[in-house]
Amino acid sequence: MKYPVSVFAIGLLAGLPFAASADNLAAAYSEDGRYFTDDDIPTYNITDDGTVDWLTFSGFRRYHAECHVCHGPDGEGSTYAPALKNSAVDMDYYDFVDAVTNGIKNVSASEQSVMPSFGENPNVMCYLDDIYVYLKAHGSGAIPRGRPPKKEAKSDVIREDEDACMG
Numbered sequence: 551m552k553y554p555v556s557v558f559a560i561g562l563l564a565g566l567p568f569a570a571s572a573d574n575l576a577a578a579y580s581e582d583g584r585y586f587t588d589d590d591i592p593t594y595n596i597t598d599d600g601t602v603d604w605l606t607f608s609g610f611r612r613y614h615a616e617c618h619v620c621h622g623p624d625g626e627g628s629t630y631a632p633a634l635k636n637s638a639v640d641m642d643y644y645d646f647v648d649a650v651t652n653g654i655k656n657v658s659a660s661e662q663s664v665m666p667s668f669g670e671n672p673n674v675m676c677y678l679d680d681i682y683v684y685l686k687a688h689g690s691g692a693i694p695r696g697r698p699p700k701k702e703a704k705s706d707v708i709r710e711d712e713d714a715c716m717g
């Protein structure tokens with residue numbers, strides 16, 4: 551089954567450069583319930599009363615359904631796999647997409663770490679931006695550990711995209 555490639559993942563395929571920075575946290579604009587930086591990278595939005603955008607809330611749920619078993623609750627890491635909470639802040643977005651889609655394999659005489667590919671897993675790929683945005687919000691300190699208590703409603707476009715991706 552093929553999954554739709556987000557506009558942002560196309561940059562990875564095109565080899566577009568991108569450098570993560572503190573400027574890459576603030577939402578510059580929104581579109582259909584999704585928030586983006588000036589560089590068109592998905593990001594979070596949190597209102598003054600603590601309400602998080604839908605992708606951040608969804609990312610919390612999806613991360614804890616698929617990623618926390620290895621990487622620990624809230625991306626804090628475990629004895630099995632490294633912390634991810636800073637990856638979305640420090641790592642280039644397209645490198646993040648590549649790592650999750652294709653996996654990572656570091657094998658040497660002193661180290662053996664393997665992250666499997668999730669490119670065929672719709673429970674990850676259909677929500678990759680959600681997971682990224684959640685980790686970005688938590689890693690930057692914008693949200694604390696745990697389930698966000700308030701969330702925006704899911705937009706119709708997000709719902710339609712999810713239904714199309716999940717089949």
